[in-house]
Structures are given as structure tokens and as C-alpha cells.
Amino acid sequence: SSDVELTTDDEDSLYQHQHPVTxxxxxTNLHNGDAQTLALALQEQxxxxxxxxxxxxxxxxxxxxxxxxxxxxxxxxxIY
Incomplete structure (x- = not known):
């Protein structure tokens, strides 16, 4: 099998949304709003x-x- 390299330049890049978790x-120390923000970012990814x-x-x-x-x-x- 061949190796496939996936790249994307659009705004849906996996590295676009980085939300640190302490x-x-x-x-895990997250406020409710932080958890919702993280959940939204993960869903977008x-x-x-x-x-x-x-x-x-x-x-x-x-x-x-x-x-x-x-x-x-x-x-x-x-031709045969």
C-alpha cells in the first residue's frame, strides 16, 4: 500500500483550534464555558x-x- 499525505489549507485545519486544558x-480544571468551547472546537475538528x-x-x-x-x-x- 502507498502512503497518503493529507494536507488542507482551509479554515477547517486540524491545527486551527487549539484550546489548552490544564x-x-x-x-482536569475547566470552567463550564471552557468545556463548551472545547467541545465546540472538537466537534468542528x-x-x-x-x-x-x-x-x-x-x-x-x-x-x-x-x-x-x-x-x-x-x-x-x-488482439488474440
């Missing part, structure tokens, strides 16, 4: 990831269809 003695997955899946289907079409052309042009 951890002291194993417990998940949405962006899901959109990327859908685009990759669509590209895969398209590539498979093109490969089948090319294969049928090659097989159709082969």
Missing part, C-alpha cells in the same frame, strides 16, 4: 475530518471507475 494532580473522509471515499470510487474503464479499453483493444 491538568493538576490528574484532574470532527466535522472537518469527516468531510475529508467523504471526499477521499468519493475520489476512491471515481478512481476505481476510471481504472475499470481503462482496463476495459485495454482488454477491448487486445
Amino acid at each position: 491538568i493538576n494532580n490528574g484532574s 470532527l466535522d472537518a475530518i469527516n468531510n475529508e473522509i467523504r471526499m477521499i471515499q468519493a475520489e476512491k470510487v471515481d478512481a476505481e471507475l476510471r481504472a475499470e474503464e481503462l482496463e476495459s479499453r485495454v482488454v477491448g483493444n487486445t
